[in-house]
Amino acid sequence: MTDPDSRHYWVRISEQSSPGGHRDAFAGFLVTRKFVLTALHCLQALSSEDAPLNLQMPNQRVIRGHVCHTATECDLALIAVDHAVVHDLPLPVETDWPRPNSPWQVTYCPPNEFTQLSGHVTHRPIDYTSSDEVAFTAFQLTVRELLKDYRGYSGSPVDTEPGRPVxxxxxxxxxxxAGSGQATNVLFAASIEHAMDRFPQFSVDRLRREARGPRPAAGEVTAVAGGDDHDPGRLSASAVKKWLEQVKQWEESGLITPADATEERRRTLQRRGDHVLRGASGDRD
Known part of the structure; x- marks a missing residue:
């Protein structure tokens, strides 16, 4: 039987020193098996930016984490899962671009709250400035559930339905x-593409550099596919195969998205094809 919570990927975040683990809890969600994304302003509830965190999964399982990167210019933060390789965390679903008039929902609920949010995307992504004067690419939502105060839902993933693209x-x-702080049923969300672009942890170029390892000694021939600073003439068939296997491993582990993996495979095979064509042309000269 399929675990009904396996379709969800939100995370309830709280400080480890918080009694009961629920005081000042806030939302985030898995963007890979190693990282949780949340809104930076949610961290104001922590005693310090490096405070140890509890990350509670939808099935009530709790693992540890810590803030590893903040993007103050767009009010976003990234939390690293401690010892991520030992946890059998689910692969997050794919991401997508928000479309006007499409339905959306949030399956996360704050502590002691049982209302899930839903509604429609009303506008295309725009350059938006928040109430705290922070700028990010946002899209506008209308919400059906009239709660007056939605602050407890900040940091939640917005998707079309469970198991569909975030x-x-x-x-x-x-x-x-009208003033007086009166709330409306209009919410703003940062686009997931905008959020992912703000963190170097999700750069394929960074993963490529890490996989390349130490620079070879003088005179040593390397054949790592995909490296922009290597001679394309050194892209052997075996090196291409090894690199594609590495990309597949990253994709399966959730380090990169399927779209990034597809693009990296395309680039690598194109470089290899160009090299083969140049070699064939040289043989005819």
């Missing part, structure tokens, strides 16, 4: 222009 991370609620 389109954004819930950031803040629009206040009424």
């Amino acid at each position: 389109v954004g991370i819930l950031m803040e609620q629009q206040l009424s222009r």
Whole structure:
């Protein structure tokens, strides 16, 4: 039987020193098996930025983590899962671009709250400035459930339905222009593509450099496919095969998205094809 919670990938985050593990809890979600994405303003509840964290999964399992990167310019933060390789965490679903008039939902609920949010995307992504004067690429949502205060849902993943592509991370609620802090049923979410672009941990170029390892000694011939600073003439068939296996491993482990893996395979095979064609042309000269 399929675990009903396996279709969810949200994470309830709280400080380890918090009594009961629920005080000042906030939302985030798995973007890979190693990292959790959340809104930076949610970290204000922590005693310090390097405080040890509890990461509670939908099935109530709790693992440890810590803040590893913050992007103050767009109000986002990345949390690393401690000892991630020993945890059998689910692979997150694919990401997508939000489309106007498409339905959305948030399956995360704050502590002692049982209402899941839903509604429709009303506008295409725009350059948005938050109430804290932070700029990010956002899309506007209308919400059906009238709760007046949605702050406990900040950091939640926004998707179309469980198991479908994530389109954004819930950031803040629009206040009424009538003043007096009156709330509305309009929410703003940062697009997931914008969020992922803000962290070097998700750069394929970075993964490529790490896989390349130490620079070879003088005179030593290397044949690592995909490296921009290597001579394409050194791309042997065996090196290409080895690199494609590495890309597949990253994809299966959740380090890179399927779209990134497909693009990396295309680039590698194109470089290899160009080299073969150049060699054949040289043989005719």
